[in-house]
Amino acid sequence: xxxxxxxxxxxxxxxxxxxxxxxxxxxxxxxxxxxxxxxxxxxxxxxxxxxxxxxxxxxxxxxxxxxxxxxxxxxxxxxxxxxxxxxxxxxxxxxxxxxxxxxxxxxxxxxxxxxxxxxxxxxxxxxxxxxxxxxxxxxxxxxxxxxxxxxxxxxxxxxxxxxxxxxxxxxxxxxxxxxxxxxxxxxxxxxxxxxxxxxxxxxxxxxxxxxxxxxxxxxxxxxxxxxxxxxxxxxxxxxxxxxxxxxxxxxxxxxxxxxxxxxxxxxxxxxxxxxxxxxxxxx
Amino acid sequence: xxxxxxxxxxxxxxxxxxxxxxxxxxxxxxxxxxxxxxxxxxxxxxxxxxxxxxxxxxxxxxxxxxxxxxxxxxxxxxxxxxxxxxxxxxxxxxxxxxxxxxxxxxxxxxxxxxxxxxxxxxxxxxxxxxxxxxxxxxxxxxxxxxxxxxxxxxxxxxxxxxxxxxxxxxxxxxxxxxxxxxxxxxxxxxxxxxxxxxxxxxxxxxxxxxxxxxxxxxxxxxxxxxxxxxxxxxxxxxxxxxxxxxxxxxxxxxxxxxxxxxxxxxxxxxxxxxxxxxxxxxxxxxxxxxxxxxxxxxxxxxxxxxxxxxxxxxxxxxxxxxxxxxxxxxxxxxxxxxxxxxxxxxxxxxxxxxxxxxxxxxxxxxxxxxxxxxxxxxxxxxxxxxxxxxxxxxxxxxxxxxxxxxxxxxxxxxxxxxxxxxxxxxxxxxxxxxxxxxxxxxxxxxxxxxxxxxxxxxxxxxxxxxxxxxxxxxxxxxxxxxxxxxxxxxxxxxxxxxxxxxxxxxxxxxxxxxxxxxxxxxxxxxxxxxxxxxxxxxxxxxxxxxxxxxxxxxxxxxxxxxxxxxxxxxxxxxxxx
Numbered sequence: 122x123x124x125x126x127x128x129x130x131x132x133x134x135x136x137x138x139x140x141x142x143x144x145x146x147x148x149x150x151x152x153x154x155x156x157x158x159x160x161x162x163x164x165x166x167x168x169x170x171x172x173x174x175x176x177x178x179x180x181x182x183x184x185x186x187x188x189x190x191x192x193x194x195x196x197x198x199x200x201x202x203x204x205x206x207x208x209x210x211x212x213x214x215x216x217x218x219x220x221x222x223x224x225x226x227x228x229x230x231x232x233x234x235x236x237x238x239x240x241x242x243x244x245x246x247x248x249x250x251x252x253x254x255x256x257x258x259x260x261x262x263x264x265x266x267x268x269x270x271x272x273x274x275x276x277x278x279x280x281x282x283x284x285x286x287x288x289x290x291x292x293x294x295x296x297x298x299x300x301x302x303x304x305x306x307x308x309x310x311x312x313x314x315x316x317x318x319x320x321x322x323x324x325x326x327x328x329x330x331x332x333x334x335x336x337x338x339x340x341x342x343x344x345x346x347x348x349x350x351x352x353x354x355x356x357x358x359x360x361x362x363x364x365x366x367x368x369x370x371x372x373x374x375x376x377x378x379x380x381x382x383x384x385x386x387x388x389x390x391x392x393x394x395x396x397x398x399x400x401x402x403x404x
Numbered sequence: 405x406x407x408x409x410x411x412x413x414x415x416x417x418x419x420x421x422x423x424x425x426x427x428x429x430x431x432x433x434x435x436x437x438x439x440x441x442x443x444x445x446x447x448x449x450x451x452x453x454x455x456x457x458x459x460x461x462x463x464x465x466x467x468x469x470x471x472x473x474x475x476x477x478x479x480x481x482x483x484x485x486x487x488x489x490x491x492x493x494x495x496x497x498x499x500x501x502x503x504x505x506x507x508x509x510x511x512x513x514x515x516x517x518x519x520x521x522x523x524x525x526x527x528x529x530x531x532x533x534x535x536x537x538x539x540x541x542x543x544x545x546x547x548x549x550x551x552x553x554x555x556x557x558x559x560x561x562x563x564x565x566x567x568x569x570x571x572x573x574x575x576x577x578x579x580x581x582x583x584x585x586x587x588x589x590x591x592x593x594x595x596x597x598x599x600x601x602x603x604x605x606x607x608x609x610x611x612x613x614x615x616x617x618x619x620x621x622x623x624x625x626x627x628x629x630x631x632x633x634x635x636x637x638x639x640x641x642x643x644x645x646x647x648x649x650x651x652x653x654x655x656x657x658x659x660x661x662x663x664x665x666x667x668x669x670x671x672x673x674x675x676x677x678x679x680x681x682x683x684x685x686x687x688x689x690x691x692x693x694x695x696x697x698x699x700x701x702x703x704x705x706x707x708x709x710x711x712x713x714x715x716x717x718x719x720x721x722x723x724x725x726x727x728x729x730x731x732x733x734x735x736x737x738x739x740x741x742x743x744x745x746x747x748x749x750x751x752x753x754x755x756x757x758x759x760x761x762x763x764x765x766x767x768x769x770x771x772x773x774x775x776x777x778x779x780x781x782x783x784x785x786x787x788x789x790x791x792x793x794x795x796x797x798x799x800x801x802x803x804x805x806x807x808x809x810x811x812x813x814x815x816x817x818x819x820x821x822x823x824x825x826x827x828x829x830x831x832x833x834x835x836x837x838x839x840x841x842x843x844x845x846x847x848x849x850x851x852x853x854x855x856x857x858x859x860x861x862x863x864x865x866x867x868x869x870x871x872x873x874x875x876x877x878x879x880x881x882x883x884x885x886x887x888x889x890x891x892x893x894x895x896x897x898x899x900x901x902x903x904x905x906x907x908x909x910x911x912x913x914x915x916x917x918x919x920x921x922x923x924x925x926x927x928x929x930x931x932x933x934x935x936x937x938x939x940x941x942x943x944x945x946x947x948x949x950x951x952x953x954x955x956x957x958x959x960x961x962x963x964x965x966x967x968x969x970x971x972x973x974x975x976x977x978x979x980x981x
Contacts, residue, residue, distance in 0.1 A: 161820075161823070169831070183826075183829065183838065187686065187689050187831055193655070194660065194663035197659065198666060198820070200664060201671075202820070202821055380641065387667055389620065391620065396615050396616045399644075403604045404602060404779070
């Protein structure tokens with residue numbers, strides 16, 4: 122039986138006290154314990170930022186790669202060994218800025234991955250610059266005139282046909298853990314945008330700001346209804362929906378590959394590969 | 405008897421130049437001749453001017469010749485552009501009716517490709533096959549060899565297509581036998597013994613090598629000249645357990661390959677300079693996370709988009725220095741198609757043994773030129789996965805350290821999900837367990853550990869091939885695809901009483917300094933021949949050995965070196981032999 126102790130790391134945590142990341146870390150651990158997954162069955166893939174440090178603060182296999190490149194590395198890993206539960210972790214800078222093209226491609230491709238994006242609408246690691254999701258007019262050292270139109274990650278993911286789309290809040294750990302569980306068990310690409318406060322650099326979208334605005338999607342809301350999802354995804358401001366916004370069942374990329382049918386690529390013996398027949402084609 | 409027959413097929417993109425060239429190449433190869441065929445085409449799908457130049461010879465050297473014995477012109481522009489390349493006694497075969505151009509002169513042989521195809525097989529699409537037949541008829545080539553090739557080429561289209569093509573070829577062949585008697589083209593005598601050999605290009609050889617080596621994952625974004633590698637593996641990989649992913653960009657391709665490599669499969673990317681530029685951050689990621697990955701960098705002229713469908717060797721420094729920070733790597737530069745096969749096998753072994761990126765530098769000339777090579781010796785394909793731990797060893801390993809410090813710098817490698825071991829790595833500097841660190845002592849320990857792998861890599865690199873000639877005054881130095889042209893230039897000079905040594909690099913990094921220094925002492929003049937404008941190999945030799953070469957013969961017009969060009973330019977450099 123897996124317990125939260127299995128996911129306890131002794132690596133000292135470098136986040137600011139009061140950071141929303143602590144709640145997300147707790148939710149991740151809770152979800153994995155609830156799913157009865159052992160750390161060696163998990164591969165965390167992350168980029169650069171405060172959020173991508175998360176895998177070091179729990180236990181599992183970890184590939185902490187480049188800023189913005191989490192999804193490609195995670196995709197390569199998943200195709201190499203599709204028995205692993207692969208969880209990508211990034212902030213809004215890596216996911217929606219530096220690496221946004223990979224988000225569109227991953228959503229379209231529908232590899233069986235879960236992608237957690239800690240969205241605090243500001244850059245933390247580099248100390249307070251505007252992010253793609255910063256509110257219109259957000260003044261920071263790199264945007265003294267105020268930042269431009271914010272990117273709506275939910276709309277972007279829907280337009281790219283993400284097969285699972287949810288939004289959570291770091292202040293509601295149980296609810297968030299439920300979304301992570303649903304994302305991990307969903308067959309296909311799951312994007313979970315997680316609203317999170319930054320105590321050091323975002324004094325507008327604070328913990329209280331989010332707390333007052335978030336609400337759980339209504340009973341009876343049907344996440345299979347894409348038109349409803351498109352409306353839900355546009356809600357922002359006084360009321361911000363959290364929960365599963367959209368979910369569809371469609372074939373995952375791995376299912377289309379005959380090469381993966383019998384066993385993961387990594388389990389296939391490579392010694393020796395018989396290429397005589399291929400060579401004959403050139404005689 | 406030596407044979408050196410040079411034939412060019414030219415026409416617009418879309419006219420079938422490639423397929424005519426491929427059939428002729430195969431027919432010559434089946435006759436036991438050494439074939440070297442290069443292609444020249446523009447960055448367009450229709451129109452423009454393309455040619456396919458085939459050299460059938462007996463000395464085995466893969467090199468072009470600029471002097472033609474025969475020109476098969478599918479349009480008038482081919483005549484305008486290439487008639488002056490014809491040797492004395494050469495022939496231009498063309499279709500006056502179709503090109504609406506009646507050439508005057510004894511070198512022209514008018515064959516109505518289109519009309520003959522329409523008359524005999526009621527299909528003008530087979531006019532190219534008539535042209536092939538006419539070309540081979542003129543040299544009285546064994547028709548059975550041609551008909552066997554046509555059967556192989558067209559069998560997938562059904563019996564009628566095969567039969568009609570053979571009829572069309574026979575028509576052209578007989579026409580040439582009957583009406584081409586005035587031309588004085590020497591017949592080709594075929595070798596008595598015909599060996600079964602392969603006819604393939606550098607990309608195909610490299611793809612086969614990668615598959616033989618157990619490559620399981622390739623990610624890429626199409627870019628000339630490397631797209632055919634992606635296409636070949638996407639196709640054949642379905643039956644051979646190799647996944648090729650066509651992804652959103654080269655940044656993604658590289659990071660995917662690194663992710664797959666970390667997870668334990670042999671992974672590769674294949675691109676050209678522009679794509680590699682986007683991969684460079686990921687290359688450093690592989691260096692830092694000690695992840696095996698193989699990179700095929702097919703060079704073409706730059707900077708930026710350059711001449712997309714042509715050749716150059718200007719990315720030697722790029723391959724050596726790409727990536728921020730310091731990490732070990734190997735750079736291989738195959739000299740011909742056979743080399744490309746074995747280089748791929750070696751690259752995967754080195755990448756896994758030293759847990760670091762390995763680059764294979766090719767260029768458009770090697771990648772897309774066809775050559776006959778002996779069947780690859782598959783018994784030479786050995787797979788060495790280095791310090792990869794067995795499933796048994798990893799099963800209950802609970803305190804695994806991915807980046808454990810060792811004397812060789814190579815850490816025992818477990819894979820995520822292989823057992824209980826948790827495999828942790830980071831693009832940040834990290835400790836032995838893979839967690840990020842800030843302290844100076846650990847930083848130094850990890851940098852030193854990674855760089856110690858250079859010593860092992862250095863021992864793996866094969867010294868450049870040094871061929872000495874008696875009393876040679878000059879050593880010609882080259883790397884990669886110029887091998888055939890340089891060796892043939894040496895043979896031409898030899899005939900002229902001028903002997904030269906050749907020193908040729910097939911593996912460039914870590915630099916084999918000792919062997920190079922020893923070779924450079926042998927001749928009075930050391931001259932580097934390379935396909936770039938700044939003499940990158942010459943600069944590298946200076947840096948690594950202290951030797952300044954005496955002269956350089958450089959070429960950066962996007963075209964491959966021909967042996968005669970090297971000879972002419974060498975005669976300009978060397979006055980006293």
